[in-house]
Amino acid sequence: MESDLVSPSDPRGTAFERAILHFANGSRFAGIFGTADDNAIRLIVAMSKNGELQLEHAIVPSGSSHYPSMASDIPAALWYEREIFDLFGLASDAGAVLEPLILPLELDSQRPRPGGGGLTPTVRLDLTPLTTRVRGEGVFTMSYGPVRSGVFESIEYLVETPGEEIPSLRTRVFYKHRGVEKRFEGMSVRDGVMLAERCEGVASVAHAIAFSGAIEQIGELAVPLQAGCVRVLHAELERIVNHLDSLTRHVEAAGQAVAYARFSLHKERIQRVRGRLCGSRFGRGVVVPGGVSGPPALRAQELHAQLDPLQGAIEADTRLLMNTPSFIDRLRGTGVLSAETVREYSALGPVARGSGIVEDVRQSRPYAAYGHLGHGLLEVEGEGDALARQIVRAQEIARSFDLIRRAIEVLDELGEPSEGRWALRLPQLSGEAIGWAEAPQGEILTWVEVREDILVRVKPRSASFHNLAMFSRAFPKDILTDFAFIEASFGVSIAGVAN
Amino acid sequence: MPWISRGLRNGIVTSTYPRKSDGYGPNFRGTVEANRSRAAIEIKAVIEACPTRAVSARDGTLALDRGKCILCGRCVEMAPEVFAFSPSFAVSARHRRSLVVPPTEEDDGSLTILREELAHRVKRLRRSVHVRHVDAGSDGSDEWEIAALTNPIYDVQRLGIFFTASPRHADLLLVTGVGSLGMIRPLQHTLEVIPRPSVVIAAGVDAISGGMLEESYASSGGVGSLVGVDVFVPGSPATPFGLLHGILMAIDLLPLSTSDSDDGPGVSQGTRRGRHSNE
Numbered sequence: 001m002e003s004d005l006v007s008p009s010d011p012r013g014t015a016f017e018r019a020i021l022h023f024a025n026g027s028r029f030a031g032i033f034g035t036a037d038d039n040a041i042r043l044i045v046a047m048s049k050n051g052e053l054q055l056e057h058a059i060v061p062s063g064s065s066h067y068p069s070m071a072s073d074i075p076a077a078l079w080y081e082r083e084i085f086d087l088f089g090l091a092s093d094a095g096a097v098l099e100p101l102i103l104p105l106e107l108d109s110q111r112p113r114p115g116g117g118g119l120t121p122t123v124r125l126d127l128t129p130l131t132t133r134v135r136g137e138g139v140f141t142m143s144y145g146p147v148r149s150g151v152f153e154s155i156e157y158l159v160e161t162p163g164e165e166i167p168s169l170r171t172r173v174f175y176k177h178r179g180v181e182k183r184f185e186g187m188s189v190r191d192g193v194m195l196a197e198r199c200e201g202v203a204s205v206a207h208a209i210a211f212s213g214a215i216e217q218i219g220e221l222a223v224p225l226q227a228g229c230v231r232v233l234h235a236e237l238e239r240i241v242n243h244l245d246s247l248t249r250h251v252e253a254a255g256q257a258v259a260y261a262r263f264s265l266h267k268e269r270i271q272r273v274r275g276r277l278c279g280s281r282f283g284r285g286v287v288v289p290g291g292v293s294g295p296p297a298l299r300a301q302e303l304h305a306q307l308d309p310l311q312g313a314i315e316a317d318t319r320l321l322m323n324t325p326s327f328i329d330r331l332r333g334t335g336v337l338s339a340e341t342v343r344e345y346s347a348l349g350p351v352a353r354g355s356g357i358v359e360d361v362r363q364s365r366p367y368a369a370y371g372h373l374g375h376g377l378l379e380v381e382g383e384g385d386a387l388a389r390q391i392v393r394a395q396e397i398a399r400s401f402d403l404i405r406r407a408i409e410v411l412d413e414l415g416e417p418s419e420g421r422w423a424l425r426l427p428q429l430s431g432e433a434i435g436w437a438e439a440p441q442g443e444i445l446t447w448v449e450v451r452e453d454i455l456v457r458v459k460p461r462s463a464s465f466h467n468l469a470m471f472s473r474a475f476p477k478d479i480l481t482d483f484a485f486i487e488a489s490f491g492v493s494i495a496g497v498a499n
Numbered sequence: 500m501p502w503i504s505r506g507l508r509n510g511i512v513t514s515t516y517p518r519k520s521d522g523y524g525p526n527f528r529g530t531v532e533a534n535r536s537r538a539a540i541e542i543k544a545v546i547e548a549c550p551t552r553a554v555s556a557r558d559g560t561l562a563l564d565r566g567k568c569i570l571c572g573r574c575v576e577m578a579p580e581v582f583a584f585s586p587s588f589a590v591s592a593r594h595r596r597s598l599v600v601p602p603t604e605e606d607d608g609s610l611t612i613l614r615e616e617l618a619h620r621v622k623r624l625r626r627s628v629h630v631r632h633v634d635a636g637s638d639g640s641d642e643w644e645i646a647a648l649t650n651p652i653y654d655v656q657r658l659g660i661f662f663t664a665s666p667r668h669a670d671l672l673l674v675t676g677v678g679s680l681g682m683i684r685p686l687q688h689t690l691e692v693i694p695r696p697s698v699v700i701a702a703g704v705d706a707i708s709g710g711m712l713e714e715s716y717a718s719s720g721g722v723g724s725l726v727g728v729d730v731f732v733p734g735s736p737a738t739p740f741g742l743l744h745g746i747l748m749a750i751d752l753l754p755l756s757t758s759d760s761d762d763g764p765g766v767s768q769g770t771r772r773g774r775h776s777n778e
Contacts (some may be wrong), residue, residue, distance in 0.1 A: 103717070112716060123717075146681070146685050149664035150664060151632045151646045153634050154635070175682050176681065177636075178677055178718050182717075183718075198710070199638070201640030258506040261651050267650070272523070279528035280570070313508075320502070324502070
């Protein structure tokens with residue numbers, strides 16, 4: 001955890017050098033977290049190897065306007081450098097490719113500078129359209145979004161195409177930027193977890209676990225195993241329903257009306273079970289720093305009675321779907337991502353697993369009760385196409401049901417935690433830490449700084465953000481009609497990309 | 500071929516709402532009820548603890564703003580004698596003010612005028628209403644709940660409600676999200692190309708008040724300042740039944756039996772009619 005000053009006399013900045021060295025030695029790039037104070041901007045580069053997080057700190061004094069870019073060695077770093085420029089006005093020396101990402105502002109506009117406190121900035125959006133990249137006969141540019149044809153989150157895809165192929169695709173994600181990170185500043189810890197749930201609403205539970213994990217590290221708290229089991233229960237239901245959502249989008253795009261009805265019905269039924277368990281269809285309010293708000297509202301038997309038939313129905317329909325040629329043909333060979341590309345971008349979750357790269361922090365960096373409940377090795381599909389990603393999701397659904405069953409069993413055996421305390425009392429909190437969780441989309445990392453119980457800086461990094469950076473690489477020989485399938489196979493939530 | 504039998508496997512799963520009420524989950528957090536008669540109790544601590552400042556005291560009287568409430572339940576935990584969860588989802592309202600409970604003696608006259616004006620506007624839309632959704636900075640969960648309306652349980656097509664890809668075919672604009680800076684122009688542009696008469700629904704507390712994301716450099720604190728909203732649907736996010744209630748309220752098709760939160764007792768319900776012909 002050494003810090004380095006980056007100054008014009010030391011343009012390479014050894015923290016960045018070390019990170020690049022880690023990457024060359026097989027570490028996965030996990031993100032760059034920026035935080036401002038009065039005199040400087042601190043950048044924390046997170047790398048991960050065999051579950052261990054390697055954090056490299058660099059401090060950029062407020063006088064300097066540049067820091068060394070890592071993007072030429074680690075392509076995934078570019079989106080983070082673009083984000084840092086948007087939020088802090090601090091540019092990496094990546095040059096012209098540093099175009100705005102989550103907040104396109106005029107150059108002399110004020111910037112949010114999260115972590116730096118202060119009043120809400122006055123910002124001026126720069127809505128200059130992007131210039132086209134591809135030249136050639138008959139090539140035209142098509143902007144798809146931000147208001148799209150259907151019930152979707154807002155995002156703009158700028159497709160440059162001669163008609164069928166997609167030689168260039170750029171994503172503009174800023175439309176949904178809501179100022180979430182700045183909003184965390186000055187909040188209490190118990191309000192903060194509610195905002196964390198709303199960073200990416202479809203992964204509320206995972207975000208709450210990552211945020212609470214950071215707080216529990218700062219407070220040196222060991223959450224009771226019972227509370228850990230409740231976290232697993234809700235997190236796995238969240239995974240099942242997100243994977244069902246991805247499947248639903250696939251069958252909708254393929255025009256499979258009956259399959260759409262079936263899978264959307266299964267999804268609704270899981271949402272209803274979640275609602276019965278805790279009152280919220282998105283598992284909100286369950287995870288709190290120190291534990292959980294209480295036991296599940298359904299007894300083990302009732303829960304089994306609801307989930308068992310559902311699992312049977314989901315698995316039967318998935319089997320049939322995977323034997324339906326008119327569906328499979330749309331996915332096989334579509335949106336192929338090679339293992340090299342996935343490694344290059346340090347991709348996360350089912351997207352990485354579909355290309356044969358296993359990265360799952362439930363296993364490599366166990367949290368909640370995953371260490372206790374065990375966690376069988378994944379069967380990994382290596383094809384790297386949209387079909388492989390869906391097969392991974394189908395397998396994960398089955399494993400999530402198993403984990404839920406074990407969590408319920410252990411919960412039943414253990415009974416109430418001592419003194420009926422489902423959440424530990426929080427001590428006074430000051431410090432900083434990084435928390436994590438394996439969301440349905442992949443690993444979430446949440447950087448938290450707290451001073452005397454007040455949040456100073458919270459930076460949730462969703463897997464959606466991390467994976468979407470690779471999206472434009474998923475069209476090697478695909479055409480416009482494959483777009484919906486490739487997008488659904490990424491399974492990202494835009495709210496988590498530009499929060 | 501096997502899908503044919505699969506489609507028949509579960510029989511009819513579609514809800515009976517709005518013809519009859521739907522017995523959806525007793526544990527479900529539909530809304531928070533506030534009991535004014537007990538308001539004499541010290542609730543200062545609750546007012547301070549509410550994360551979205553939904554609880555307030557007006558002239559010493561307790562008030563809960565459902566347009567801000569994110570259903571976290573902190574008030575229920577702190578003062579169970581005053582606040583309670585209710586599974587009711589029929590809490591949409593035609594006026595922002597009507598989301599504040601318990602209702603005060605507001606000007607019933609102006610609400611009646613508002614309702615009649617809306618009823619007149621939607622008169623021709625009732626048999627077939629086409630909905631266009633725009634995400635103006637949601638957390639992503641709102642879209643799931645809207646998409647759920649097309650699953651076999653809610654099956655809104657049976658009520659003549661359809662989602663449309665083009666705003667030019669839309670009658671009703673369903674807006675989610677806090678009104679993020681980047682979506683202000685696209686949202687207003689979408690509304691401009693919707694044929695008149697049209698109706699705008701703000702779905703979820705994010706769209707009504709910003710929820711946890713009050714007004715800031717990036718959030719408008721709800722879409723009310725950007726577009727004229729006709730119906731407000733509370734919830735964090737608004738549930739499918741809540742959305743359905745809001746849409747039916749917007750097109751003036753709520754059956755008489757369903758409670759309407761912006762109707763004080765004794766208000767004439769003559770301008771509304773149940774839908775019998777199309778079922």
